[in-house]
Amino acid sequence: MTAAGLIFSNIHDKCIPExxxxxxxxxxxxxxxxxxVDFTLSNMVNSGINKVGIVTHNNYRSLMDHxxxxxxxxxxxxxxxxxxxPPFVTAYxxxxxxxxxxxxxxxxxxxxxxxxxxxxxVIVLSDSDVVCNIDLSDVxxxxxAQGADLTxxxxxxxxxxxxxxxxxxxxxxxxxxxxxxxxESTPLxxxxxxxxxxxxxxxxxxxxxxxxxxxxxxxxxxxxxALPFVxxxxxxxxxxxxxxxxxxxxxxxxxxANMELLCGCVRGxxxxxxxxxxxxxxxxxxxxxxxxGAKVENSLIADGCIIEGTVENSILFRGVHVKKGTTVRNxxxxxxxxxxxxxxxxxxxxxxxxxxxxxKVLSGSENLPxxxxxxxxx
Amino acid sequence: xxKKKECVAMLLAGxxxxxxxxxxxxxxxxxxxxxxxxRIVDFPLSNCTxxxxxxxxxxxxxxxxxxxEYIGNGxxxxxxxxxxxxxxxxxxxxxxxxxxxxxxxxAIYQNLKFIERYxxxxxxxxxxxxxxxxxxxxxxxxxxxxxxxxxxxxxxVPIEEASRFGIxxxxxxxxxxxxxxxxxxxxxxxxxxxxxxxxxxxxxxxLNRDAADPESSNDFGKNIIPSMLADGxxxxxxxxxxxxxxxxxxxSLWEANMDLLxxxxxxxxxxxxxxxxxxxxxxxxxxxxxxxxxxxxxxxEGCEIYGKVENSVLFPGAKxxxxxxxxxxxxxxxSVIGEGATVSYSILDTNVVIGKNANVGGAKGxxxxxxxxxxxxxxxxxxxxxxxxxxxxxRK
Numbered sequence: 001m002t003a004a005g006l007i008f009s010n011i012h013d014k015c016i017p018e019x020x021x022x023x024x025x026x027x028x029x030x031x032x033x034x035x036x037v038d039f040t041l042s043n044m045v046n047s048g049i050n051k052v053g054i055v056t057h058n059n060y061r062s063l064m065d066h067x068x069x070x071x072x073x074x075x076x077x078x079x080x081x082x083x084x085x086p087p088f089v090t091a092y093x094x095x096x097x098x099x100x101x102x103x104x105x106x107x108x109x110x111x112x113x114x115x116x117x118x119x120x121x122v123i124v125l126s127d128s129d130v131v132c133n134i135d136l137s138d139v140x141x142x143x144x145a146q147g148a149d150l151t152x153x154x155x156x157x158x159x160x161x162x163x164x165x166x167x168x169x170x171x172x173x174x175x176x177x178x179x180x181x182x183x184e185s186t187p188l189x190x191x192x193x194x195x196x197x198x199x200x201x202x203x204x205x206x207x208x209x210x211x212x213x214x215x216x217x218x219x220x221x222x223x224x225x226a227l228p229f230v231x232x233x234x235x236x237x238x239x240x241x242x243x244x245x246x247x248x249x250x251x252x253x254x255x256x257a258n259m260e261l262l263c264g265c266v267r268g269x270x271x272x273x274x275x276x277x278x279x280x281x282x283x284x285x286x287x288x289x290x291x292x293g294a295k296v297e298n299s300l301i302a303d304g305c306i307i308e309g310t311v312e313n314s315i316l317f318r319g320v321h322v323k324k325g326t327t328v329r330n331x332x333x334x335x336x337x338x339x340x341x342x343x344x345x346x347x348x349x350x351x352x353x354x355x356x357x358x359x360k361v362l363s364g365s366e367n368l369p370x371x372x373x374x375x376x377x378x
Numbered sequence: 379x380x381k382k383k384e385c386v387a388m389l390l391a392g393x394x395x396x397x398x399x400x401x402x403x404x405x406x407x408x409x410x411x412x413x414x415x416x417r418i419v420d421f422p423l424s425n426c427t428x429x430x431x432x433x434x435x436x437x438x439x440x441x442x443x444x445x446x447e448y449i450g451n452g453x454x455x456x457x458x459x460x461x462x463x464x465x466x467x468x469x470x471x472x473x474x475x476x477x478x479x480x481x482x483x484x485a486i487y488q489n490l491k492f493i494e495r496y497x498x499x500x501x502x503x504x505x506x507x508x509x510x511x512x513x514x515x516x517x518x519x520x521x522x523x524x525x526x527x528x529x530x531x532x533x534x535v536p537i538e539e540a541s542r543f544g545i546x547x548x549x550x551x552x553x554x555x556x557x558x559x560x561x562x563x564x565x566x567x568x569x570x571x572x573x574x575x576x577x578x579x580x581x582x583x584x585l586n587r588d589a590a591d592p593e594s595s596n597d598f599g600k601n602i603i604p605s606m607l608a609d610g611x612x613x614x615x616x617x618x619x620x621x622x623x624x625x626x627x628x629x630s631l632w633e634a635n636m637d638l639l640x641x642x643x644x645x646x647x648x649x650x651x652x653x654x655x656x657x658x659x660x661x662x663x664x665x666x667x668x669x670x671x672x673x674x675x676x677x678x679e680g681c682e683i684y685g686k687v688e689n690s691v692l693f694p695g696a697k698x699x700x701x702x703x704x705x706x707x708x709x710x711x712x713s714v715i716g717e718g719a720t721v722s723y724s725i726l727d728t729n730v731v732i733g734k735n736a737n738v739g740g741a742k743g744x745x746x747x748x749x750x751x752x753x754x755x756x757x758x759x760x761x762x763x764x765x766x767x768x769x770x771x772x773r774k
Contacts, residue, residue: 032663033679071453262665271662282658284454286647287414287678290687296672302663303415303679304648315663 001144003136003201004080004120005044007037008107010057011198012129015165015249018371019351020059026128027062028248029334029352031261031270032315033302035066036248037128038280039270041073041082046276047136049124051080053114055107057087057100066281073279085111104198105214105222112211115204123207127198131246131257133270133278139201139239148237149206150227152179154194155245159185165250169196169223171238179236182223194238196223197245206234244269255349255369258315258332261300285318293324309339323358330366334374348372381461383433385518385575386498387426388489390482391419391506392439397627399772400752401727406438407626408506409445411710411728413638413647414676414691416656417448418625421511422504423455423464424654429514431502433462435492437485439469439478454657467492481596487585493578501581503574503598509634509645510571510622511652517616518575527580527611528603530554531573531618543569544599546615554613559599568615571622574598580611621645632725632748635691635708639674647676659694659711669700678711685715689742693728702732706742716759723765724749733759740765 009026019028026037037054044052052075056063063084070082087100087110101107108115115123122143124136134153143151154171170193172181185193202210210230219225227236244266246257260266271278285304290296295310304319309326317335322328325342333339337350340358347364350356351374360378364370372378395407402410408419419436426434434457438445445466452464467489469478479485486493486503493501500521502514512531521529532546540561546568547556556565584602588594594601607613621644625631637644647654661680666672671686680695685702693711698704701718713730715721721732724739730751732738738757739749746766751757755769763769 264665267662267665277660278662279660282454284653284655284658286654287676287691288664289648290672290675290677291641292674294673296666297670298668299666300663301666301677306648311666 001122001140002120003047003049003122003124003140004118004204005049005052005124005126006111006115007040007044007052007054008104008125008127008198009037009054009060009063011104011107011127012166012248013057013059015129016251016254018251018373019254022059022374023062024056024058024060024128025248026054027060027066028254029317030131030248030254031258032300032317034278034280035063036131037063037066038073038278039131039133040126040128041075042276042278043126043132043134043136044124045073045075045279047124047140049136050075050077051118051120053083053085053111055085055111057107060084060086068281072281083114085114103220103222105211105220105226108207108222109211109215112208115211116208118204120204123202123204125198125200125202127247129247129249130197130199131248131270132197132241132244133273133276134199134241134243134245135276136199136201139199142239143201143203143237146177146237147235148201149203149230149234150179150236151201151239152236153197153199153239153241155197155241156192157195157245158192159189159195169198170194171196173238177237177239179227179231179238182227184224194240197241197247199241201239251349251369251371252367255332255347255366259313259330261315262298262313267300283318291324309343332369351376354378380495380497383462383496383498385431385433385500385502385514386462386493386496387422387431387434387502387504387514388486388493389419389422389426389434389436389504389506390485391436391445392442392479392485393505393507394440395507395626398631399628400750400768400770401628401631401725402441403770403772404441404753405444406440406442406506409441409448410625410631411693412509412625412631413635413654414693415658415678416647416654418509419445419449419506420455420654420656421509422506423449423452423457424652425510425512425514426502426504427455427457427655428652429512429516431514432457432459433496433498434464435467435489436464436506437467437479437489439485442466442468448657450657455655462496465492481594481601482598483585483588483594483602484596486581487589487596490582490585498578501576501578503576505572507626508572508622508624510618511620511645511649511654512573512618512622514573514575517573520616521575521577521614524614525612526575526614527577528606528613529575529616530603530613531571532568532615533571533618533622534567535569537564537567540564540567540569544572544603545569548615552615552617554607554615557603557607568617570599571618572599574603575616580606628725628748628750632708632723636689636706638676638691639689661694667700670698685717707739724751726751727753727755729754731756733757733761735759736761736763738763739767 009024013020075082168185214226288305291308302318319336321338337354391408395402451458457464664681667684678694685698702715705722716734718735722739744765
């Protein structure tokens with residue numbers, strides 16, 4: 001089966017407003033050298049998908065800068081390749097002008113033309129809040145074998161309410177893996193459920209008819225209107241994914257998800273498969289320098305850093321500078337941020353280009369990290 | 379379609395680099411890794427890009443597979459261009475003859491058609507075995523200002539080292555009147571850096587003449603430069619100041635890597651104004667484990683460090699396991715230092731495996747020299763590899 005991909009870049013922006021004020025969820029930096037969209041894009045490319053559309057909403061300049069022509073994901077192609085799908089906003093006086101989509105279903109309606117122009121058998125949909133390394137060709141195979149119209153990837157897990165913004169979609173299915181209901185999670189649901197990862201494989205023609213049906217019925221909700229409407233007449237299946245999976249749902253969760261990378265087994269699942277590397281934009285920085293007197297333990301460090309102080313249990317992105325006498329503990333320091341001399345940081349997220357002047361002491365805590373916005377000087 | 383280019387660079391990358399022995403058994407010298415994530419060829423290529431020279435012919439001959447793959451379409455150096463860009467030029471079969479490149483001059487001679495295609499007025503000749511940052515545009519300006527036929531970049535070297543180089547004697551206008559290849563009693567301290575700019579018409583004339591001479595060894599240093607000098611052509615020396623290192627020997631390759639270390643390194647790779655470009659591997663950030671100790675070192679992406687690293691340069695994906703010690707060494711991509719092993723004063727090529735508790739190399743500065751372990755060699759658990767030992771030993 002041939003497949004094209006479709007990625008939603010903004011859908012979860014509201015989960016982490018601190019960091020998405022000027023960027024999309026897709027372009028949220030993660031894990032030392034990546035942006036979240038790298039995981040989804042790499043999953044698609046590693047599964048043989050070489051035509052991908054990225055649905056955008058707002059604030060997508062950083063995303064465009066990151067993606068470029070797609071070469072770093074091998075998506076600079078004559079046929080197929082990557083395409084950013086910005087929203088249509090008409091400049092003329094019009095009651096609908098400046099109205100952008102508000103739901104997943106409306107976002108899909110907005111790219112109906114892209115979907116009808118594809119000639120692939122299936123469309124693989126994914127959000128860009130996910131951190132996982134999944135073989136999508138296996139999902140597509142299952143979709144074909146089941147003769148499904150939609151195959152939804154689910155992850156069996158407990159719903160955590162701690163510091164999580166928004167709800168999850170819980171998927172109920174029968175013993176043959178056919179979906180019977182979708183339910184929005186509530187804080188009272190504490191057991192293990194099949195939770196939707198929002199990664200799904202659609203038979204393309206089915207997706208088009210689903211959208212047309214939804215448009216004619218005036219539906220706006222994907223899981224609770226459009227899908228239930230077609231459920232009696234079509235085959236919606238689940239695919240239970242049992243590998244490492246994380247979806248970023250708040251600043252606290254962003255902090256925790258980054259820290260999970262310090263565990264060797266998580267790194268192994270995400271980055272350990274040589275056949276399925278995670279690609280990202282190449283920035284061409286020199287290797288990292290450890291000065292005399294540097295002390296580094298249990299940390300993930302990108303290229304281009306200069307480390308003269310102490311770094312423990314932390315994630316340092318490209319070009320971070322930790323000066324003499326400084327201790328950085330349990331921190332995430334984004335690209336080109338700098339901690340001056342004799343600084344002490346604990347549980348701090350320093351966004352891009354942050355400068356922390358000499359002798360400052362800053363601390364958050366594990367469940368409430370201290371966030372410093374992009375470009376701030378302290 | 380071809381656009382006219384003022385200056386075309388020709389990069390001589392066909393040499394084996396036989397004095398790097400084990401390191402160049404499978405790859406040509408320009409493809410030898412350097413400085414944590416680079417290869418030697420990145421330096422002249424990045425210099426070209428930073429100097430605004432966008433057309434580079436790379437002459438390959440010895441073990442070109444990796445070099446071809448590495449340079450590819452030239453994108454990492456921004457040399458993937460609609461007009462020009464980087465082109466690999468291997469020896470080929472012509473209508474009348476087919477031949478290997480018999481020498482540096484012969485390699486250029488066989489590719490004069492490449493230079494003619496771009497209708498270049500000047501030709502910059504580079505070699506693929508030096509580490510340096512240099513603005514070729516300034517040298518070209520100098521060449522044009524002096525209305526020279528040939529400009530040779532020169533570096534002031536200590537007199538006691540002068541007999542290792544090609545030495546120029548110049549007058550007060552820096553016009554060259556004498557050139558000696560590796561003189562026993564050097565007259566001057568101006569060493570040729572192996573970087574030449576020729577006015578194309580003169581280059582064509584002398585290459586044609588050289589090709590017609592069956593006695594010639596078809597070499598720039600031995601034939602072309604001396605015969606131009608003998609004919610009284612306008613040849614000038616362009617003085618270069620800054621870091622320049624020939625990494626043609628194991629000890630100089632080791633030293634040049636060490637020059638990157640320290641608070642104020644002799645050679646700075648992270649200079650934003652003169653970036654060195656390279657083709658990257660897709661690897662996760664480096665992970666430094668609990669109990670690791672790293673001091674005065676350069677470490678690239680994908681490395682995992684659980685042991686002790688001191689005064690060393692580690693390339694992408696190298697691993698130093700628990701209790702292992704790496705000191706004063708160069709560890710190339712994908713090599714693994716086993717638990718409790720010690721590597722000191724050594725160069726490990728790519729994908730080397732050092733067994734548990736093995737000992738490789740001597741103390742820094744050992745008179746026997748740097749220990750060298752070739753690509754994909756495996757050193758057994760507990761083995762002892764002394765100072766200056768080479769595995770496999772290809773020195774005979």
